[in-house]
Amino acid sequence: MTAVIRAEGLTKFYGASRGISGLSLVVEPGEVFGFLGPNGAGKTTTIRLMLDLIRPTAGLLEVFGLDVRKQSVAVRSRAGYLPGDLHLYERLTPREYLRYVAALRGLEGLGEGEALSERFELELDRPIKALSKGNRQKVGLVQAFLHRPDLLLLDEPTAGLDPLVQQTFNELLREVVAEGRTVFLSSHILSEVQRLADRVAIIREGSLELVEAVETLRARAFVHVEATFAQSPPQEAFASLPGVRELERRGPVVLLALEGSADPLIKALARYEVLALDSHEADLEDVFLTLYREGSAGAS
Amino acid sequence: MRASVLTRTLRDKWRSFRWWCVGILAFVALYGSVFPSLHGNKSLDNLIKSYPQALKGFVGFGGNLDIGSGAGYLGTEVFSFWGPIVFLAAAIAAGAGAIAGEEERGTLDLLLSLPISRVRCLLEKLAALVCEVVALGIVLWLLLVIVSAVAGMGVSTANLAATTIALILLALMFGSLALAIGAATGRRALAIGLSATLAVAADVLNALAPLASWLDSAKLVSPFYYYSHSDTLRHGLNGTDALVLLAIGLVAACVAPIVFARRDLSTS
Numbered sequence: 062m063t064a065v066i067r068a069e070g071l072t073k074f075y076g077a078s079r080g081i082s083g084l085s086l087v088v089e090p091g092e093v094f095g096f097l098g099p100n101g102a103g104k105t106t107t108i109r110l111m112l113d114l115i116r117p118t119a120g121l122l123e124v125f126g127l128d129v130r131k132q133s134v135a136v137r138s139r140a141g142y143l144p145g146d147l148h149l150y151e152r153l154t155p156r157e158y159l160r161y162v163a164a165l166r167g168l169e170g171l172g173e174g175e176a177l178s179e180r181f182e183l184e185l186d187r188p189i190k191a192l193s194k195g196n197r198q199k200v201g202l203v204q205a206f207l208h209r210p211d212l213l214l215l216d217e218p219t220a221g222l223d224p225l226v227q228q229t230f231n232e233l234l235r236e237v238v239a240e241g242r243t244v245f246l247s248s249h250i251l252s253e254v255q256r257l258a259d260r261v262a263i264i265r266e267g268s269l270e271l272v273e274a275v276e277t278l279r280a281r282a283f284v285h286v287e288a289t290f291a292q293s294p295p296q297e298a299f300a301s302l303p304g305v306r307e308l309e310r311r312g313p314v315v316l317l318a319l320e321g322s323a324d325p326l327i328k329a330l331a332r333y334e335v336l337a338l339d340s341h342e343a344d345l346e347d348v349f350l351t352l353y354r355e356g357s358a359g360a361s
Numbered sequence: 362m363r364a365s366v367l368t369r370t371l372r373d374k375w376r377s378f379r380w381w382c383v384g385i386l387a388f389v390a391l392y393g394s395v396f397p398s399l400h401g402n403k404s405l406d407n408l409i410k411s412y413p414q415a416l417k418g419f420v421g422f423g424g425n426l427d428i429g430s431g432a433g434y435l436g437t438e439v440f441s442f443w444g445p446i447v448f449l450a451a452a453i454a455a456g457a458g459a460i461a462g463e464e465e466r467g468t469l470d471l472l473l474s475l476p477i478s479r480v481r482c483l484l485e486k487l488a489a490l491v492c493e494v495v496a497l498g499i500v501l502w503l504l505l506v507i508v509s510a511v512a513g514m515g516v517s518t519a520n521l522a523a524t525t526i527a528l529i530l531l532a533l534m535f536g537s538l539a540l541a542i543g544a545a546t547g548r549r550a551l552a553i554g555l556s557a558t559l560a561v562a563a564d565v566l567n568a569l570a571p572l573a574s575w576l577d578s579a580k581l582v583s584p585f586y587y588y589s590h591s592d593t594l595r596h597g598l599n600g601t602d603a604l605v606l607l608a609i610g611l612v613a614a615c616v617a618p619i620v621f622a623r624r625d626l627s628t629s
Contacts, residue, residue, distance in 0.1 A: 075625075105628070112474045115625040138476035146628060148467030152373070164364035165475045204471070 063126045065090050065212055065243040066111065071120035073106055080106045081267040084120070088245060093238055095258030095275070096247040103267040104247040105145050108214045111245075112142055124212065138166065141205035145216035145247070147197060151190035155183060155200045162204045172207040181229055194221040202230065206237075213237065213244045219253060231257060252342065283320040284340050289313055291334035302329055366472070366482055370489035374455070378493060381451055382500050388447075389501070392438050393508035399429050400513065415572045423592025431514025432594040435505065436524075441589060444501070444528055449560050452494050452536030457552035459486035460621060461543030469626060480618040483544055487614055490536050498529040516594055523598035530603055531588040534610035535560050541617035547627045584609060 066088035073080035081103035088094045096104050109115045111124050113133035122129045124136045150158055159174040166172065178185055183199040184192075192200070198221045205213060219227050234244055234257055248254050254261055255275055263270040283304075290313045299305050304321040319326055319340075330338070399405060406429045409417070417426040422436025460483060463469040473479060502525040509516045535556050543552035563583040567590075570580035580586045587606050591599035 109470070109626075109628075114470055114473060134476045134478050137474055140474075142471065142474040144470050144474075146467065148471070150373075150468055161364050161369055162471075162475060165366070165472075165477055167476075 064088060064123075065125060066094075066245060067121070067123045067126075068107075069121040071107070071110065071122050072118045073103075073110060073115065074118045079103075079267045080118075081264070084264070084267075084269050086262055086269060086272055088243060090243050091238055091241045092259045093234060093244040093246060093257050095254035095261040096245060096264065097249070097251065097254045097261050098247075098264035099249055102249075102264045104249075104264060105216055106267075107264070108142070108216050108245070108247060111214060112137060112140065138208075139210055140212045140214055141208065141210035143201045143205040143213075143215045143218050145220070147201045149189045149197060149200055152188060154186050154188055155192075155203070156185040158189065158200065159185070159204055159207060163207055166208045168208060173209060174203050174207040177203045177206055177233075180233070181226060195223055195226065198222055199226065206233070209242075211242050213242070213246075215244065215246045217248055218246060219248075219250075283318050284323075284342055286317045286319050286326065286338070286340045288315050288317070288330055288335055288339075289337040290315070291336055294333045298333070299326065299329055302326055305329075366477065366485035367488050367492075370459075370486060371492060374489065374493050378496065381447070381497055384447065385497070385501050386504060388443055389439070389504040389508050392434075393512045396431070396434055396512045396514060399434065400431075402429055405429055422589055422594065431509060431512075431516045432520070432592075435509070435514065435516060435521075436592065436594045439505070440524055440528060440594065445531065445560075445564070445585075445588075448494065448497060448501075448528055448532035449535050449557075451497060452490065452532035453539040453553055453556045453560070455490045455493055456536035456539030456541075457543045457549045457556070459483075459490060459540045459543060460617075461547050461549040461552050464543075464547040464627060465549050467628070470628065473626065479622045483540075483618045483621050487537065487540060487617070490540060491533060494529055494532050494536060498525045501525055501528075520594050520597055524593040526598060527588050527593050527603060527606070530606035530610065531584055534584055534606050534613065537610045537613035537617065541613045541620070544617045544621035545624070547624075 064087045066086070068087075069085050071084040072082045074082075084103075084107065096107065098104050106115065110117055110122055111129055113129050113136070116130065125139060127136050129136055150161075153161070155178065156171070159171045159178070163170060163172040163174060171178075175185075177183075178199075181199045181203065183196060183203060189197065189200065198218075202218065205215065219230060222230060234246075237244060244257075246254065246257060255278070258275050260272060260274050261278055262272045285308075293310075293313050294315065299307055299315070299317060302325045304319060305326050306318045307315060308318050309316040313336075317326065406427065409426050409428065412426060421427075421433070422441040426437055427433035428437050460469070463472065473482060502522055505516075505521045505525070506518050508514070509521065538559065539552045539556035542555055543549055546552070564585045566576065567580050567583040567585035570576040570583075570586070584606055587602040591602055593599065
């Protein structure tokens with residue numbers, strides 16, 4: 062089966078400033094492909110290249126086996142796009158706007174838009190300028206899905222959505238994938254991508270750091286544990302525990318990174334008087350740093 | 362009718378179009394009400410006859426400044442003064458807004474993520490511009506036909522149509538230019554500023570040409586020369602002049618999709 066998205070050595074420079082460089086990836090049909098990276102890493106650039114809104118400096122980019130430049134109209138007719146920075150026609154109502162989008166896609170009425178709006182509880186007849194950020198985002202989602210596209214290009218799709226709507230969105234994505242359609246989802250939030258995606262690419266400063274199944278990545282993710290003790294524990298108290306690294310020590314406060322099972326650490330902590338314990342999932346930067354450390358260790 | 366970029370754009374224009382019409386109506390009514398007090402005023406006629414020809418050419422339309430006659434009055438007041446201002450303002454605003462306006466507002470990204478080519482998008486925007494300016498022209502023409510009859514100006518309906526057509530072509534030329542600049546750069550203010558500056562320069566060049574002999578051939582590069590010199594209010598449409606205006610507009614209209622299709626769209 063042909064890949065839905067194939068990029069080889071894809072490079073985009075904006076004048077002298079960096080866009081993306083040498084990006085190669087393959088997205089298979091029926092998967093949710095998470096595209097993870099901090100803001101400004103090149104996620105939006107990659108998506109806009111697929112839609113022929115901007116043109117690559119070098120490299121190959123195919124969607125559905127079609128050249129994104131020469132056959133861009135054919136690509137766009139099968140793709141749905143939600144921009145990260147959503148701008149809608151303020152004077153129109155969602156109904157007028159969605160009818161316009163549907164008409165330009167060759168559909169009668171709103172296409173699937175009516176049913177999707179109902180699902181997202183989107184009010185169709187108030188002017189867009191009167192809508193909250195969350196409701197605008199719903200309009201953006203509905204227009205991306207209304208023609209049952211084979212490929213969804215979603216740039217930070219859950220920004221501004223309340224948790225209930227996010228749940229509806231998650232269900233929708235699962236249905237889309239169950240039908241064999243494909244989702245390319247960009248985000249800077251690790252947990253979001255972990256929850257939704259099958260595979261993840263991590264992009265940083267315009268280059269692909271790795272492409273990995275989420276399961277594999279999850280095994281590598283770690284949590285931060287911050288323990289406040291009544292008295293400072295010995296320097297080497299936690300050094301030899303499996304999956305534990307001591308990151309920082311400020312008097313009686315010790316910051317640890319935990320990978321894998323928490324049990325050995327809990328048992329080790331219990332030997333001292335713990336006044337407070339706080340743990341949270343490491344953020345993306347921490348995962349990156351770990352990956353880099355491993356990368357450079359592997360290289361040397 | 363199924364919505365397209367053209368029909369959507371026209372619908373969006375409707376609001377501002379009505380205000381342009383109100384403005385035209387107000388001006389035409391004002392000018393129509395003043396004309397009877399000038400008509401047949403011998404001392405005014407004599408005063409104007411005593412003006413040097415160069416001055417008449419500078420202020421008047423097609424070298425005429427006899428504002429006591431209907432054709433001279435409409436030529437001087439309507440077709441060489443506020444008519445070009447109103448029509449060029451409307452056309453340049455519409456042209457600059459067509460692509461660059463959407464790009465600056467950030468709506469162009471989503472529009473062009475739909476399965477329409479950039480060339481088609483631009484051509485439909487251009488068609489909307491043509492519709493708007495032609496509609497304004499029809500409104501102006503109808504009002505002038507009425508005012509000319511009521512105030513006894515004695516300008517033929519055909520000649521009013523001919524002059525309005527020339528005005529439409531002039532406005533469309535600068536409107537297409539604004540559209541092309543906006544499509545090439547994505548910058549609306551630049552498109553408006555540059556087109557308006559060129560229009561003013563072209564007008565001044567054409568107006569000054571009769572005053573300085575060394576400018577006489579330079580006027581040939583000014584679209585305003587082809588718009589005004591043949592005095593269409595008296596002699597009807599000059600085919601060559603109309604074709605020149607049309608040709609310049611078409612060049613801008615042909616360049617626009619080519620440059621637009623080649624570049625990166627900017628994010629807002």
